[in-house]
Amino acid sequence: MPRVSLFVTCIVDQVFPQVGLAMAGVLDRAGCEIEFREAQTCCGQPAFNSGYRREARTVAEYFLQVFEDADYIVVPSGSCASMIAHHYAELFDAGDTRIAGLASRVWEFSRFLVDVLHVEDVGARLERVATYHDGCHALREMRTKEAPRRLLEHVRGLRLAEMDAAEECCGFGGTFSVKFPEVSGGMARTKIDSILRSGAEIVVSTDSSCLMQIQGVLSRAGTGVRTMHLAEVLDSR
Amino acid sequence: MAEPYQHKIANALGDPKLQLAIYSATGRLADGRRRTVSTEAFPDYQELRQHAHEIKKHTLNHLDFYLQELERNVEARGGRVIWARDGQEARAFIRNLARERATNLIVKSKSMTTEEIHLNEHLAQDGIEAVETDLGEYILQLAGEKPFHIIAPALHKTREDIAHLFERRLHAAHETTPERLTAIARAALREKFLEAGIGITGANFLVADSGIVVLVENEGNARLSCSAPRIHVAVSGIEKVIPRAQDLGVFLNLLGRSATGQPLSVYTSFLSGPRREGELDGPEEFYLVLLDNGRTKVLADAEKRQSLYCIRCGACLNNCPVYRKIGGYSYPWVYSGPIGKILTPQFMGVHQDPWLPFASSLCGACAEVCPVKIEIPKILLALRAEITEAGIQKGGMLEKLAFRMWAWLMRHPRIYERVAPVAAAAASRLPRAGPLKAWLSQRDLPPLARRSFRQLWRERRK
Numbered sequence: 277m278p279r280v281s282l283f284v285t286c287i288v289d290q291v292f293p294q295v296g297l298a299m300a301g302v303l304d305r306a307g308c309e310i311e312f313r314e315a316q317t318c319c320g321q322p323a324f325n326s327g328y329r330r331e332a333r334t335v336a337e338y339f340l341q342v343f344e345d346a347d348y349i350v351v352p353s354g355s356c357a358s359m360i361a362h363h364y365a366e367l368f369d370a371g372d373t374r375i376a377g378l379a380s381r382v383w384e385f386s387r388f389l390v391d392v393l394h395v396e397d398v399g400a401r402l403e404r405v406a407t408y409h410d411g412c413h414a415l416r417e418m419r420t421k422e423a424p425r426r427l428l429e430h431v432r433g434l435r436l437a438e439m440d441a442a443e444e445c446c447g448f449g450g451t452f453s454v455k456f457p458e459v460s461g462g463m464a465r466t467k468i469d470s471i472l473r474s475g476a477e478i479v480v481s482t483d484s485s486c487l488m489q490i491q492g493v494l495s496r497a498g499t500g501v502r503t504m505h506l507a508e509v510l511d512s513r
Numbered sequence: 514m515a516e517p518y519q520h521k522i523a524n525a526l527g528d529p530k531l532q533l534a535i536y537s538a539t540g541r542l543a544d545g546r547r548r549t550v551s552t553e554a555f556p557d558y559q560e561l562r563q564h565a566h567e568i569k570k571h572t573l574n575h576l577d578f579y580l581q582e583l584e585r586n587v588e589a590r591g592g593r594v595i596w597a598r599d600g601q602e603a604r605a606f607i608r609n610l611a612r613e614r615a616t617n618l619i620v621k622s623k624s625m626t627t628e629e630i631h632l633n634e635h636l637a638q639d640g641i642e643a644v645e646t647d648l649g650e651y652i653l654q655l656a657g658e659k660p661f662h663i664i665a666p667a668l669h670k671t672r673e674d675i676a677h678l679f680e681r682r683l684h685a686a687h688e689t690t691p692e693r694l695t696a697i698a699r700a701a702l703r704e705k706f707l708e709a710g711i712g713i714t715g716a717n718f719l720v721a722d723s724g725i726v727v728l729v730e731n732e733g734n735a736r737l738s739c740s741a742p743r744i745h746v747a748v749s750g751i752e753k754v755i756p757r758a759q760d761l762g763v764f765l766n767l768l769g770r771s772a773t774g775q776p777l778s779v780y781t782s783f784l785s786g787p788r789r790e791g792e793l794d795g796p797e798e799f800y801l802v803l804l805d806n807g808r809t810k811v812l813a814d815a816e817k818r819q820s821l822y823c824i825r826c827g828a829c830l831n832n833c834p835v836y837r838k839i840g841g842y843s844y845p846w847v848y849s850g851p852i853g854k855i856l857t858p859q860f861m862g863v864h865q866d867p868w869l870p871f872a873s874s875l876c877g878a879c880a881e882v883c884p885v886k887i888e889i890p891k892i893l894l895a896l897r898a899e900i901t902e903a904g905i906q907k908g909g910m911l912e913k914l915a916f917r918m919w920a921w922l923m924r925h926p927r928i929y930e931r932v933a934p935v936a937a938a939a940a941s942r943l944p945r946a947g948p949l950k951a952w953l954s955q956r957d958l959p960p961l962a963r964r965s966f967r968q969l970w971r972e973r974r975k
Contacts, residue, residue, distance in 0.1 A: 284966045286923075288966060289965050289966040289967060290933055290934075290937070290965055290966075291959060291961055291962055293964065293965055293968075293969050296966040296969075296970075297966070297969060297970075297973075300970075312967070312970050314926065314967055314970075314971075316926070317922075317923040317926055317929055320920075320923070322916075322919070323916050323919070323920060324894070325875060325894065325897070326871075326897065326901065326912070327871075327894070327897030327898045327899075327901035327902075328898075328913070328916040329898045331917060331919070331920035332920075334920050335920050335923045335924065338923065338924045366891075366894075412874070412876035412877055413877070416876075416877040416878075416880075416881055417877065443878075444834055444878075445874050445876035447834065447874055448874065449873065449874025449875055449876070450874075450875075451871075451948075452871070452872075452873065452874045452875070453874075453951075453952065453955075454947075454951040454952055455868075455871055455872075456522075456871075456872055457951040457952065457954050457955050458523065458526050458954075458955070459522065459526070459835055459838050459839060460874070460955065461955030461956060462526055462838045463835070463838060463874070464955070464956065466834070488959055489956065491959060492952075492955070492956030492957045492958060493955070493956045495956075496956045
């Protein structure tokens with residue numbers, strides 16, 4: 277039975293706690309031994325992406341301390357997982373033992389299910405037409421392309437309607453969304469045009485931050501389309 | 514952000530005609546690339562990219578060696594190499610050459626390097642007319658504008674725009690078909706080709722082992738620019754050198770595909786200096802101006818050196834969701850798009866436009882399509898760190914303080930747990946200002962969860 281330590285990311289913890297619960301539910305049913313370390317906070321990405329390396333490093337050191345002896349660290353975000361698995365290497369010396377082997381311990385949720393647990397059918401049911409948004413860091417840094425789609429294909433009642441711009445950025449980009457709001461908003465509107473063309477009722481992704489941006493624009497535009505994190509879809513029955 | 518750019522960005526976003534022009538043109542180029550590098554069309558693409566990356570890496574790490582080899586071989590073929598530390602030295606050489614050879618008309622083919630040193634404007638001040646002969650560049654020269662895109666400079670101009678421009682500037686009849694418009698430009702340019710004393714081109718590749726300059730184009734104007742006038746001057750950045758002629762098999766296969774979706778561009782010219790005895794054509798004199806203009810400064814930085822691998826294909830622009838919104842004129846220098854975002858701060862200094870490396874969602878689409886695998890997002894992050902370190906951003910002190918406090922809070926989970934909901938509740942009651950106002954200007958905000966995950970988890974465990 278794989279021992280899984282959940283890293284629930286700051287945005288899921290504070291804004292979308294149901295995503296964390298859904299992820300825990302799915303992993304539990306898939307036979308994992310789950311723990312949640314209450315000392316955890318954030319991966320440090322907001323500081324790192326804003327150019328504050330010292331601050332990012334102190335938060336990263338704290339993260340590594342919290343998860344020091346964890347076997348698998350599973351994250352409901354490709355972006356936060358990538359920060360830990362790939363970008364910590366830029367904050368520490370190459371020989372630092374704390375980051376050794378980190379990339380094989382930190383997993384984005386959908387790829388953990390498919391590539392580590394070898395589970396594609398989690399027994400979910402959801403009667404919806406869904407389209408899948410490839411979060412940029414999930415796609416390009418964590419190679420998360422097939423896993424979420426395989427999982428969605430096994431959801432009973434769900435039909436996957438791919439949009440034409442699935443791989444195009446939603447425009448969130450962390451502080452970019454508030455430093456360049458018009459550009460970010462313009463990117464999001466291009467994204468939702470593609471979503472609406474797909475005819476989907478829900479937009480699914482591995483990242484709550486992308487979904488917060490997409491939901492914000494979908495709701496501002498007065499559409500009835502809503503967003504769901506992949507974990508929430510897989511937890512539906 | 515610097516005020517003038519804020520306006521430029523707002524103008525681009527607010528112009529639906531421009532938005533459509535950018536979207537369709539970059540979309541066509543990006544689609545073309547995608548088709549010609551697909552696994553079915555080109556199975557070795559990824560291996561070739563890696564190979565190109567390795568060649569560039571090796572060459573830049575031994576740039577002094579290859580530049581000297583290049584110089585020896587260019588001179589052995591009867592050409593001359595001019596080393597220009599900056600734009601001023603390059604321009605002075607060309608101006609003096611024009612004076613010595615008593616010509617005041619130059620034809621030019623498309624070259625971002627000459628844009629970089631504002632060659633045309635300076636020559637004009639000295640009474641020398643430099644005429645752009647690439648159709649897009651010619652249109653822009655008539656309009657008094659700069660390139661909007663690295664390879665498709667007049668991408669933002671519609672046929673109607675061009676028809677009006679030709680009527681006004683060339684007194685041509687009102688024509689709107691591409692064929693007729695091209696014919697008008699061609700007739701005007703033909704005269705210039707025949708009269709010009711000097712032809713100036715850029716260079717796509719400089720081959721060290723054979724001393725040749727390689728030019729890639731679709732219109733034939735570059736070939737004419739270096740063969741019709743008596744004198745050919747090629748202006749190139751020092752980073753364009755590649756070791757061997759056989760390396761062209763790698764780069765030519767990547768350049769056309771990445772740029773326009775062509776397996777090979779229409780014309781590829783291999784220029785080996787001036788005409789020799791017994792040869793029928795070619796210029797009488799050949800000069801290669803090798804320009805530094807900040808490149809050795811970039812070379813000195815081991816991490817960001819890879820910025821110099823760029824072969825100017827423009828794929829990163831076509832695939833950049835930010836460029837596709839804000840267009841080429843929203844960037845402060847001649848190089849726009851993702852590559853411009855990393856070149857500008859390194860060439861001009863991070864102090865010049867400290868907002869530029871932040872104008873990216875770090876989506877990574879640029880790095881994914883780059884034929885020489887430049888890690889653009891990684892370089893953007895490094896530049897961001899340099900900028901915050903130097904404390905030169907507007908509002909930077911406040912932001913730094915906020916991140917310090919945040920980093921402290923993130924290491925104190927119990928305090929964080931208590932502070933986070935209070936801060937969020939306070940923010941929702943405060944007047945809409947700062948980041949919250951910026952967010953709400955574009956989209957709705959989800960309500961904060963009444964209880965955080967950690968609280969819910971704890972309750973569940975009980």
